[in-house]
Amino acid sequence: MAKIILTTEVTGLGAAGDVVEVKNGYARNYLFPRGFATPWTRGGEKQIESIKAARAAREVASLEDAQALAHKLTSATVTIPVKAGAEGRLFGTVRAEDVADAVEAAGLGSVDKRKVELNQHIKTTGVYQASVRLHEDVNANVEFEVVPA
Structure with missing residues (x-):
């Protein structure tokens, strides 16, 4: 299992900024090449706040x-x-x-x-x-x- 950070919303998996665990092949062959996710690292944790802020700006306000x-x-x-x-x-x-x-x-x-x-x-x-x-x-x-x- 690979721990990843979603950069865009993936149906059935989560929203941008979520940290999820998926199978290695799914992450390596589908999510990473399409730019839907990045590998989770301690440094990557800092990206989560900026991703969530960008998502909040795009969402309908209330x-x-x-x-x-x-x-x-x-x-x-x-x-x-x-x-x-x-x-x-x-x-x-x-x-x-x-x-x-x-x-x-x-x-x-x-x-x-x-x-x-x-x-x-x-x-x-x-x-x-x-x-x-x-x-x-x-x-x-x-x-x-x-x-x-």
């Missing part, structure tokens, strides 16, 4: 604000225009960043792309849903429509 934003997101449908060929097949795929940008363009608020989780690979036009973690206790489902540009 639970009430997160609940209000969640209500706005669940009650609206966002449109994402993409390049598509005949029969609605996309040239590429829709990413979490595209959903976050579309939410902001629709005037619903600012959403961190790292907090958006797509349930599937989106390769055709249509209506889909994504989950957004706004706060520790608040998740919102965003409905979005992929349309040809």
Whole structure:
């Protein structure tokens, strides 16, 4: 088992700044190469406070604000225009960043792309849903429509 410090939020493992233990291969082959974690050291403990401070700056300020934003997101449908060929097949795929940008363009608020989780690979036009973690206790489902540009 390897003791690591998460630098970004990893679903099912923890949030940025958390110290967790994972299997050596998972850390060495997945978390470290993608920049999701760093090895835990006594000197690395000093990084935890700066990581947590950066995470706090990105998070929605309070639970009430997160609940209000969640209500706005669940009650609206966002449109994402993409390049598509005949029969609605996309040239590429829709990413979490595209959903976050579309939410902001629709005037619903600012959403961190790292907090958006797509349930599937989106390769055709249509209506889909994504989950957004706004706060520790608040998740919102965003409905979005992929349309040809």
